[in-house]
Amino acid sequence: MTVEMSSNKPYIVRAFYEWISDNQLTPYIQVDVNVPGVSVPMAYVNNGQIVLNIAMSAVGSISMTGDEIVFSARFGGKLEHMHVPFGAIAAIYAKENGAGTALAIELPAETEPNTPPKPMKPSLASVDNVQHEQTNDTDNTGNTTAKKGKPSLTVIK
Numbered sequence: 001m002t003v004e005m006s007s008n009k010p011y012i013v014r015a016f017y018e019w020i021s022d023n024q025l026t027p028y029i030q031v032d033v034n035v036p037g038v039s040v041p042m043a044y045v046n047n048g049q050i051v052l053n054i055a056m057s058a059v060g061s062i063s064m065t066g067d068e069i070v071f072s073a074r075f076g077g078k079l080e081h082m083h084v085p086f087g088a089i090a091a092i093y094a095k096e097n098g099a100g101t102a103l104a105i106e107l108p109a110e111t112e113p114n115t116p117p118k119p120m121k122p123s124l125a126s127v128d129n130v131q132h133e134q135t136n137d138t139d140n141t142g143n144t145t146a147k148k149g150k151p152s153l154t155v156i157k
Contacts, residue, residue: 007106010086014064016100017054017092025094026055029069032105035088037068041075049090052082 013029020027031050033040040050052073054062060072060079069084087107093100 007086009089009103009106010064010067012101012103013069013086013089013092017064020092020094020100021055023094025096025099026053026058027100028053028093028095029084029089030091030093031084032088032090035085035105036108037083037085038088039081039083041078041080041082044075052084053095 017027029052031038031040031052032048033042033045033050034048040052044050053059054069054071056062058073062069062071067085067087069086069089070082072079072081074080085108087105089103090105091100091102
């Protein structure tokens with residue numbers, strides 16, 4: 001009798017996150033944005049992938065429970081709420097020395113085309129008190145557009 005087991009990927013990602021953090025290094029994840037349920041700022045995606053700093057010092061709040069990582073961070077001064085299913089994580093590693101692991105992309109078993117991202121979980125409500133800053137430019141038609149540049153995360157205290 002064969003017993004079907006759940007994915008071990010959430011356990012691996014959480015273990016590497018803890019190991020990297022315990023060594024005072026910066027955990028980064030590489031995410032495949034084509035996996036259903038991924039919600040990240042698309043302006044910073046390159047070749048269908050985005051690299052995210054998920055260190056506690058770089059995010060407003062982080063939850064690694066269930067089947068996804070949920071957190072908030074600033075991109076170009078704008079607070080973004082992100083959802084990353086564990087199946088979408090292609091790698092987790094330390095920024096400083098590259099220690100970590102590559103992981104296979106796992107698609108959900110029941111995938112519907114154009115599945116919208118899951119709604120925001122209430123556990124991140126505490127980040128709403130953070131000041132919202134955004135740098136905007138005005139184009140020659142008088143319309144305001146957000147600046148796009150190299151992605152970066154800023155420590156917010």
